Amino acid sequence: MKKRKFGLALSMFLAAGTILGACGSDDADTSDSGEGGNSGEESGGDFTVSMVTDVGGVDDKSFNQSAWEGLVAFGDENGLKEGTDGYNYFQSASDADYVTNINTAVRNDFDLVFGIGFLLQEAIEQVAAQQTDTNFAIVDSVGKGDNVASITFKEHEGSFLVGVAAGLQTKTDKIGFVGGVESDLINKFAAGFKAGVEAVNPDAVVDIKFAGSFGDAARGQQMAAAMYGAGNDIIYHAAGGTGNGVFTEAKNLKKQDPEREVYVIGVDRDQAEEGALSADGKDYNVTLTSMVKRVDVAVQDISKRAMDGDFPGGEVIEYGIEEEGISIAETQDNLSQEILDEVADYEQKILDGEIEVPSTLE
Numbered sequence: 140m141k142k143r144k145f146g147l148a149l150s151m152f153l154a155a156g157t158i159l160g161a162c163g164s165d166d167a168d169t170s171d172s173g174e175g176g177n178s179g180e181e182s183g184g185d186f187t188v189s190m191v192t193d194v195g196g197v198d199d200k201s202f203n204q205s206a207w208e209g210l211v212a213f214g215d216e217n218g219l220k221e222g223t224d225g226y227n228y229f230q231s232a233s234d235a236d237y238v239t240n241i242n243t244a245v246r247n248d249f250d251l252v253f254g255i256g257f258l259l260q261e262a263i264e265q266v267a268a269q270q271t272d273t274n275f276a277i278v279d280s281v282g283k284g285d286n287v288a289s290i291t292f293k294e295h296e297g298s299f300l301v302g303v304a305a306g307l308q309t310k311t312d313k314i315g316f317v318g319g320v321e322s323d324l325i326n327k328f329a330a331g332f333k334a335g336v337e338a339v340n341p342d343a344v345v346d347i348k349f350a351g352s353f354g355d356a357a358r359g360q361q362m363a364a365a366m367y368g369a370g371n372d373i374i375y376h377a378a379g380g381t382g383n384g385v386f387t388e389a390k391n392l393k394k395q396d397p398e399r400e401v402y403v404i405g406v407d408r409d410q411a412e413e414g415a416l417s418a419d420g421k422d423y424n425v426t427l428t429s430m431v432k433r434v435d436v437a438v439q440d441i442s443k444r445a446m447d448g449d450f451p452g453g454e455v456i457e458y459g460i461e462e463e464g465i466s467i468a469e470t471q472d473n474l475s476q477e478i479l480d481e482v483a484d485y486e487q488k489i490l491d492g493e494i495e496v497p498s499t500l501e
Contacts, residue, residue, distance in 0.1 A: 186446040188213070189227040189249040190438070191240040193256035194354040195379035197228050201407045202353075202379050202434060206255045206278065209435030213442045223247045237262035245270045251445045253278060253438060256353070257324050263287060274450050276441050278434060279324055285453045290437045293459030294324070295331030295498040296489055297430040298375070300467050301404050302335020303485050304428050305343075305373045307478045310400060312343045315366035315374035319353040319381055323499075328377035328406070328430075330497045338494075339481065346371060347500070350381045359384025367392055367401060373427060375404035382406065383413070389425040390416045397423060402473065405429030409468035429468035436464055460489060 190210055192203040210226050219225035227249070229240035237259050244252045245266065252273060254263040257280035267275045267284040276288040305314050316332055318325040333345045346366060350358045359381040366374055367388065374389070376382035382405070389403045397418040404427050405413060414426030437458055444450055458464020471479060488494045 186217070186219070186251075187223070187225060187227075187249045188219075188251040188253070188442050188445070189229065189244045189247070190253035190255050191229045191237065191244065191259060191262075192231050193237075193258050193379070194231055194233060194352075195256075195381075196354065197230055199354070199380040200383060200410065200413055201405075202432075203255050205408050205432070205434040206253065206438050209438030210253075210442070212435065213439045216439075217446065223249075234258060238265060241266045241275075242270075245273050250274060251276065251442060251450070253441075254282075255434075256280075257322065258320070258353075274445055274452060278437065281455055287453065288441055288451045289455040290441065291455060291457045292432050292434075292437075293457065293465055293496075293498075294377075294430070294432060295327045295334075295496045296460050297432060297465040297467065298328045298331030298377075299335035299338075299489070299494075299496045300482050300486055301375060301428055301430045302332040302337075303339050303482050304335075304467065304474060304478055305332070305375065305404060306336035306338070306340035307481060308402070308427060308474070309340065309343055309373055311370050311372045312340065313369065313371040314343055314345050315363070315371040316345055316347045317359060317362050317366075317374055317376045317378050317382065317385055318347070318349040319378035320351060321349040325349070325377055326500050327498045328375075330500045332375050333500070334497050335485070338485070350378055352381055353379035355381045356384035356387065360388045363388035363403075372400055373402045373404065375406070375430075377406045377430075379407075386410070386413045386425065390414070393423055393425050394418045397421065401425060402427035405468070407432045407434060409470050411468065411470035411472070424472060426470075427473050428471060431466050431468050433458065433464045433466075460486060 195203050197203050197207045214226040231240055241262055252275050254277045260277050260280040260282050263275050263277045264282050267287045274286050278290045281289040316329050329347050336343050336345050363385040374385055376385045385403050389401050392401050403425050410429045411426045414424045416423050
């Protein structure tokens with residue numbers, strides 16, 4: 140497997156293993172066990188941390204899963220066990236579960252509670268205002284409250300880089316983008332991607348569509364079928380669990396015609412594994428590359444700071460290429476060296492300030 144690392148090496152702390160936990164914890168004890176502490180002065184064995192997923196679920200192979208992997212790695216590094224005495228997650232089946240799950244985490248006395256995704260912002264703010272002795276963190280949004288840390292990313296920068304790869308790889312000059320819920324956040328992905336494609340291939344057309352959900356794989360497959368049918372040979376998804384359907388459709392098409400060039404660009408994690416398939420006795424992979432958003436790194440970082448008594452309540456922490464929170468995936472089997480060199484060149488231009496990547500479609 141061909142790999143190439145863009146950017147500086149992560150520190151040993153940030154690069155710790157990210158193995159997905161084996162079982163869910165949406166059935167944690169909901170009895171009222173007192174207020175959560177926020178002193179951050181406990182030893183690793185006393186500190187507790189949990190996260191509440193959005194509707195994509197902890198095993199969405201994308202955003203939520205990356206966050207959980209970061210929490211598992213943090214727990215492993217600090218001798219914590221999965222459960223109410225260490226680290227845990229609460230899975231949301233619908234948006235109606237957000238406040239309930241966050242309150243459940245507080246009642247279980249977790250010192251720090253993460254809300255994974257901008258859809259949880261309102262719920263985090265509501266509970267944080269009532270539970271001032273607990274620390275909270277919201278990912279992908281800016282929340283109010285002195286006990287709320289806001290974690291954001293420069294998704295447009297990483298999306299620009301995979302856009303460069305797509306613009307150079309396409310044979311049809313038709314490229315698709317499937318977003319989850321249309322919002323300022325997902326528009327950052329779309330805007331950066333479109334700019335990256337156009338920077339290297341002004342003849343290419345980027346078809347931008349939104350599914351209206353982060354947890355509807357069937358809808359994702361339906362949209363992908365229409366896009367591939369219209370001649371798009373690459374689709375970048377920023378749709379969480381909905382994006383799993385994009386992979387399903389691409390793999391089905393590849394199985395039907397192994398000679399057909401059809402690709403998916405993954406998001407949040409290195410999604411090479413999601414693109415693997417076999418056809419006519421040969422192995423293929425429809426994942427062109429992925430825009431890696433190190434939610435796991437951010438979760439580890441903020442958890443460590445909270446445990447050490449340095450919780451950044453009321454602050455906005457942003458991770459981009461420079462902070463090694465954004466990159467293209469290390470797995471690059473489907474990219475030529477020429478494309479990789481071009482991507483690296485544009486990455487350096489972003490770091491040097493020569494290119495300012497747009498964060499809105501306008």
